[in-house]
Every structure is written in C-alpha cells, then in structure tokens.
Amino acid sequence: MSRTTSTLLRLGLVLAALTFSAATSRADTVMIMGNTTGGPTFNRTLAGAPPTGLSGVGTAVPYSVTQFTVSLGGSYTFVMNSATNGFDPFLALYSPSFNPASALTNALVANDELNFDNLSASGFIINLASGTNYFLVQTGFNNADFGNFVTVISGPGIINVGGGGPAPVPEPATMLLLGTGLSGVIGAARSRRRRARRRAGS
Numbered sequence: 001m002s003r004t005t006s007t008l009l010r011l012g013l014v015l016a017a018l019t020f021s022a023a024t025s026r027a028d029t030v031m032i033m034g035n036t037t038g039g040p041t042f043n044r045t046l047a048g049a050p051p052t053g054l055s056g057v058g059t060a061v062p063y064s065v066t067q068f069t070v071s072l073g074g075s076y077t078f079v080m081n082s083a084t085n086g087f088d089p090f091l092a093l094y095s096p097s098f099n100p101a102s103a104l105t106n107a108l109v110a111n112d113e114l115n116f117d118n119l120s121a122s123g124f125i126i127n128l129a130s131g132t133n134y135f136l137v138q139t140g141f142n143n144a145d146f147g148n149f150v151t152v153i154s155g156p157g158i159i160n161v162g163g164g165g166p167a168p169v170p171e172p173a174t175m176l177l178l179g180t181g182l183s184g185v186i187g188a189a190r191s192r193r194r195r196a197r198r199r200a201g202s
Helices: 003-026 172-201
Strands: 028-035 064-070 074-082 089-094 107-111 121-128 134-140 148-155 159-162
Touching: 028 064, 028 134, 028 159, 064 148, 074 089, 089 121, 107 121, 134 148, 148 159
Parallel strands: none
Antiparallel strands: 028 148, 064 134, 064 159, 074 121, 074 148, 089 107, 089 134
16 A cells, blocks of 8 residues: 555545544434343333323333433434334333332333334434433333334434443444445545556556
C-alpha cells in the first residue's frame, strides 16, 4: 500500500468517525435484544398513560427490564417487536424505579399493540427528562406470551443503557451508514491507485 493510499485511508477513517460521532450527538437509536422465556413474572398493568389498573390475563407474565437514562430531554419513541411466533408483546415504562410486586407504582405508560393490524408490535412515544432513571419493562399480553424480542428506542439525546438488562446492540442503519462511508473511502483509494498505475505504464 502506497503512502498516499495509506494517508487517504487514515483520513477517511477519521472523517467517518467524526461523522458517526456528530450523528450520535444529535440523536440516538439503540436496539435491545432479549428473551423473556423463563424470566421472572409479575402481574402487569393495563394499557394506559398512565395505566390505572392491573391485568386480569397477564397475572404471572414473564418480563425483562432495561434501565436507561437520556442525555437530552425531549420526545422518544419506543417500539417492541416479538421475534417468536405467537408472542404478543406488551411494553411499559417506569420512573424513577420499578417494583414488580407493585406494578402500578411509578408506571408512566403501557401499551399492548401499535395497531390492530400488527399484534406482534407494541410501543409508544413519550417525553423524557435528562438525567432521570427509566425502567423499560418488556413483557407479554398474557401468561403464555414470552420469547425473543427486539426493542428499538430513539430520540434526540444519547440513550445510556445499563442496570443489568439486555445489552444494546448497534443499530443496523447506523452501522450500514458507517460501513457505506468506509466502503466509499476504500473505493476512492483503490481508484487513485489504478490511475497511478495507468500513468506509470503509459
């Protein structure tokens, strides 16, 4: 690899990293993958904002909890999709704490389905405050609803996930954008190398 190509590659990587950093500082999207099978159970709430009662069919439904904070207040979108056939997901948000023995306490919002055409997705949009502890409870509609799920959270600030829940994975669109940028840099370096060889051969 020539010194010019090496320099171009390094410059491209730096530019891609700066672009990636700038994009994540303006807004963030995280994807959480998990499985509620064999997890702890609780009597979930009814749907509502906030919910006002406990479910009569989800009395001992398995759940998974993800703790997170956001760096910037504003409107955040939450979507949970089941990845197991027949698993009807249910999503709830709590702050500043979550106690499964008292599921109505601190419940901000809970949702069964995004629309009646898609029973495999649950979600909501809600305003969050920076520096506040939130607990996202990923569960099912009734006691027989459990399995693999994928939850996507997006909003204007950086979403810091912690607290021992399922780990976030890189959001595919972000990784695709980064990969496309790097491919372009490598392609440009190869094109320059080919032109240099043609000049040298003529």
